[in-house]
Amino acid sequence: MITLTDLYSVLTAIVPLYVAMILTYGSVRWWRIFSPEQCSGINLFVAIFAVPLLSFHFISTKDPYAMNFRFVAADTLQKVIVLAALAVWARLATHGCLDWSITLFSLSTLHYTLVMGIPLLITIYGPYFGSLIVQIIVLQCIILYTS
Numbered sequence: 001m002i003t004l005t006d007l008y009s010v011l012t013a014i015v016p017l018y019v020a021m022i023l024t025y026g027s028v029r030w031w032r033i034f035s036p037e038q039c040s041g042i043n044l045f046v047a048i049f050a051v052p053l054l055s056f057h058f059i060s061t062k063d064p065y066a067m068n069f070r071f072v073a074a075d076t077l078q079k080v081i082v083l084a085a086l087a088v089w090a091r092l093a094t095h096g097c098l099d100w101s102i103t104l105f106s107l108s109t110l111h112y113t114l115v116m117g118i119p120l121l122i123t124i125y126g127p128y129f130g131s132l133i134v135q136i137i138v139l140q141c142i143i144l145y146t147s
Helices: 004-029 036-060 069-092 098-109 113-125 127-144
Strands: none
Touching (some): 004 113, 036 127, 069 098, 069 127, 113 127
């Protein structure tokens, strides 16, 4: 049963992120505080500096030899199953193509775990499950993002 304390914990992890996103959207669309050029500069800053530094922080604090290999194997199996299903879809469907397969693979397997997943899982399930999601982020940064 979900208690009010659990609901409060989840909301305290999620609400600050969504408030920031809504204020950002409003500052561009409604209030016209930022121009499109400034938005592209901010996006470039986030893509080149902020996310890699946050990823580096998690990678540098995680011991790769102390990972939960059953969890890593389950995540890898999930990615392989999705990739196989998308390959079959791209081959057999009339509208299936490689571009859509890559996009759907990214949307279905490369979760938005760095910003949302860690605070949410730590809040709901505790630090052990937050550590599991960090393991997946480390593997995604080391294997998938460098290729």
